[in-house]
Amino acid sequence: MDYKPLTYENEFQEMKNYFENRDFADAVMCLKSRLEDINLVPLNIAVTGESGSGKSTFINVIRGVNDEEEGSAKTGVVHTTAVPTPYVHPHHRNVRYWDLPGIGSPEFKPKDYLRLVNFDRYDFFLIITTERFREFHVLLAQAIESTGKKFYFLRSKIDAVLTGHRRGKTKGYDDREILKEIREDCVNGLRAGGVGNPRVFLVSCLEPDKYDFHLIHETLEEELPSHKRHVFLLSQPNFFLRTLSRKRKSFLKQIWRWAIVSAMNVTTGPWSGATGVVAAPSLSANGDLTLMVNVLEEYKKAFGLDPRSLRLLADTFGKDVEDLRSVIRTSAASQDITQELLFHHIKSQGLTDMGRMVTACVNQFVPQITVLASGGVAFGTTFWILSSFLANMAEDAARVLSRALEAGE
Numbered sequence: 281m282d283y284k285p286l287t288y289e290n291e292f293q294e295m296k297n298y299f300e301n302r303d304f305a306d307a308v309m310c311l312k313s314r315l316e317d318i319n320l321v322p323l324n325i326a327v328t329g330e331s332g333s334g335k336s337t338f339i340n341v342i343r344g345v346n347d348e349e350e351g352s353a354k355t356g357v358v359h360t361t362a363v364p365t366p367y368v369h370p371h372h373r374n375v376r377y378w379d380l381p382g383i384g385s386p387e388f389k390p391k392d393y394l395r396l397v398n399f400d401r402y403d404f405f406l407i408i409t410t411e412r413f414r415e416f417h418v419l420l421a422q423a424i425e426s427t428g429k430k431f432y433f434l435r436s437k438i439d440a441v442l443t444g445h446r447r448g449k450t451k452g453y454d455d456r457e458i459l460k461e462i463r464e465d466c467v468n469g470l471r472a473g474g475v476g477n478p479r480v481f482l483v484s485c486l487e488p489d490k491y492d493f494h495l496i497h498e499t500l501e502e503e504l505p506s507h508k509r510h511v512f513l514l515s516q517p518n519f520f521l522r523t524l525s526r527k528r529k530s531f532l533k534q535i536w537r538w539a540i541v542s543a544m545n546v547t548t549g550p551w552s553g554a555t556g557v558v559a560a561p562s563l564s565a566n567g568d569l570t571l572m573v574n575v576l577e578e579y580k581k582a583f584g585l586d587p588r589s590l591r592l593l594a595d596t597f598g599k600d601v602e603d604l605r606s607v608i609r610t611s612a613a614s615q616d617i618t619q620e621l622l623f624h625h626i627k628s629q630g631l632t633d634m635g636r637m638v639t640a641c642v643n644q645f646v647p648q649i650t651v652l653a654s655g656g657v658a659f660g661t662t663f664w665i666l667s668s669f670l671a672n673m674a675e676d677a678a679r680v681l682s683r684a685l686e687a688g689e
């Protein structure tokens with residue numbers, strides 16, 4: 281696979297060259313493979329720490345998997361891991377979290393451990409502790425650093441730590457102050473142990489909408505190579521409004537690619553002889569509706585609007601799933617996305633006219649779209665449908681999340 285980082289400017293230029301040479305089939309192949317590859321990028325994340333530190337619980341929460349669900353990592357002190365065990369993300373089969381054997385026994389040797397767990401396999405390491413970081417954490421971090429891999433520290437069960445601090449305290453007590461102290465204590469301890477610039481996140485798997493959970497995501501995402509960022513972002517659970525808006529932006533960047541693929545299908549596919557206006561039925565006959573159905577299904581899962589994700593969100597925040605569902609407004613989010621649903625939407629909203637408008641608009645920037653002839657309408661319609669459904673689903677997801685986070689009566 282070609283992972284050469286692409287800028288939009290050089291990708292547009294590349295498309296322009298294809299269009300000018302009338303290499304439509306190559307243009308489609310190139311875009312399709314990029315769209316497919318983006319979801320096939322492998323990501324392997326190692327989760328290590330002492331036994332009982334919360335590794336398995338974290339691996340479930342971060343994948344959006346219930347502790348009791350099939351495919352969940354078994355939690356609790358009796359379930360310890362002797363060999364690295366991969367847990368795949370339910371929607372992104374190439375994103376794997378690896379539950380590594382516990383560290384910290386008296387005979388623990390970091391270099392041997394890394395060899396044993398096959399360190400080269402992982403994109404980065406998360407080192408979890410419930411207590412202060414100790415010497416073996418530092419030794420492990422140094423051994424990881426010497427292999428050229430990145431590592432991050434997680435101080436887990438922060439909910440319990442705060443509860444402990446709150447006990448016996450009365451007025452003037454501020455959680456933020458305590459969190460600041462814990463963070464400084466961790467960072468200073470690691471620095472004193474010889475870790476240059478330790479990144480420490482304070483997390484609770486019981487309260488994944490609080491503390492540093494979102495910062496883990498954002499930091500890791502920024503530090504991943506660019507071709508891995510999209511899939512990592514999509515694999516994140518929807519506990520924060522900012523995660524939803526970042527997903528929306530990332531999807532938005534892909535829409536023009538889908539629109540061109542759709543338009544090219546019309547021009548180069550079995551219907552390329554059709555003349556005049558391409559109406560909705562031609563889109564359907566061409567498989568463009570299938571394409572859109574698949575893309576919209578992906579949006580739905582990424583925004584957590586599918587039945588499984590809604591149930592998990594309801595369980596996590598102790599809410600009724602029907603109550604969460606009641607704030608969903610988009611039909612595509614509340615029912616199965618089918619070709620009929622889209623077809624109806626296109627007809628009822630006059631979207632082929634909208635498609636023409638979008639195409640005319642895009643034409644000003646990418647005049648080569650006109651060479652797509654009848655495909656131009658498919659371009660506009662696909663563009664319009666995907667972006668309007670994307671906006672609506674992102675808004676639905678934000679409403680659902682706000683509802684889930686509302687304090688109970």
Ligand SMILES: Nc1nc2c(ncn2[C@@H]2O[C@H](COP(=O)(O)OP(=O)(O)O)[C@@H](O)[C@H]2O)c(=O)[nH]1
Pocket residue numbers: 329330331332333334335336337338354355356357359360436437438439440483484485486487
């Ligand atoms: N209070 C609290 N308990 C947690 C948290 N994360 C895990 N636990 C509990 O800690 C225990 C050990 O967790 P587990 O994930 O099995 O640890 P592992 O041995 O590192 O995989 C379990 O009983 C979990 O329910 C957390 O964030 N807060």
Ligand SMILES: [Mg+2]
Pocket residue numbers: 332335336337354355356359360361379
């Ligand atoms: Mg475990």
